[in-house]
Amino acid sequence: MSDSKVNNINSEDEASSLNGEANDLNTEIQKFQEQAEKFKTDYLYLRAEFDNYRKNAIKEQSDLIKYGARKLALDLLSVLDNFERANSVQVTAENFHDYVKGIEMTSNELKNALGKNGITEIPCDGVPFDPNQHEALSSEMSDSVPAGNVLRVFKKGYKLQDKIIRPAQVVVARKPE
Numbered sequence: 761m762s763d764s765k766v767n768n769i770n771s772e773d774e775a776s777s778l779n780g781e782a783n784d785l786n787t788e789i790q791k792f793q794e795q796a797e798k799f800k801t802d803y804l805y806l807r808a809e810f811d812n813y814r815k816n817a818i819k820e821q822s823d824l825i826k827y828g829a830r831k832l833a834l835d836l837l838s839v840l841d842n843f844e845r846a847n848s849v850q851v852t853a854e855n856f857h858d859y860v861k862g863i864e865m866t867s868n869e870l871k872n873a874l875g876k877n878g879i880t881e882i883p884c885d886g887v888p889f890d891p892n893q894h895e896a897l898s899s900e901m902s903d904s905v906p907a908g909n910v911l912r913v914f915k916k917g918y919k920l921q922d923k924i925i926r927p928a929q930v931v932v933a934r935k936p937e
Contacts, residue, residue: 835873842866874918882917884910884928893917895927902933909933 843866851859874880882893888909889896897914905911910930917928 832873832877835876836870839866839870839873842869878921879925880919882919882924882928884913884917884930886910889930889932893924893927894930894932896932897929899932899934901936903936905933907933907935 842862846859846862846866849855849859849862871881884894886905886909894910894917900911902911909932910928911933912931913928914931915926915929917924918926
């Protein structure tokens with residue numbers, strides 16, 4: 761065989777080999793493009809899902825803020841009904857005792873409704889003054905209560921769960937001079 765025939769055969773083999781590699785590369789590129797398109801579609805789907813989740817979370821939070829007090833309101837409306845009934849009663853000497861008893865029962869119902877909704881009274885009488893729970897209005901000398909303790913409560917304090925919503929207004933005892 762002549763050299764030109766051998767070169768020609770080698771060139772054809774190389775061209776055929778390069779053509780095969782090019783086809784393999786094109787096939788691989790096409791697979792990567794399809795995979796990239798799938799990733800893009802998945803990303804857009806997940807992004808839309810997340811946007812919907814975010815919008816729903818915002819709406820739920822808004823509804824909680826807007827309607828969160830519904831349970832408390834229903835409990836308080838029952839108490840309000842009892843107070844309105846009490847206001848419509850004509851108080852006389854004969855029914856005064858029953859009237860007072862009814863007001864006490866309604867007051868207890870109100871305290872129970874508040875307690876049922878996580879609102880509790882801050883204990884004050886005789887306890888050491890705590891600026892985190894109490895607001896000192898004044899101080900008075902006292903032999904009956906140790907200095908630095910609450911002598912009298914002017915306005916009761918309340919917590920909602922573990923957060924103080926209103927500190928108690930108190931008078932603090934001090935040593936007699």
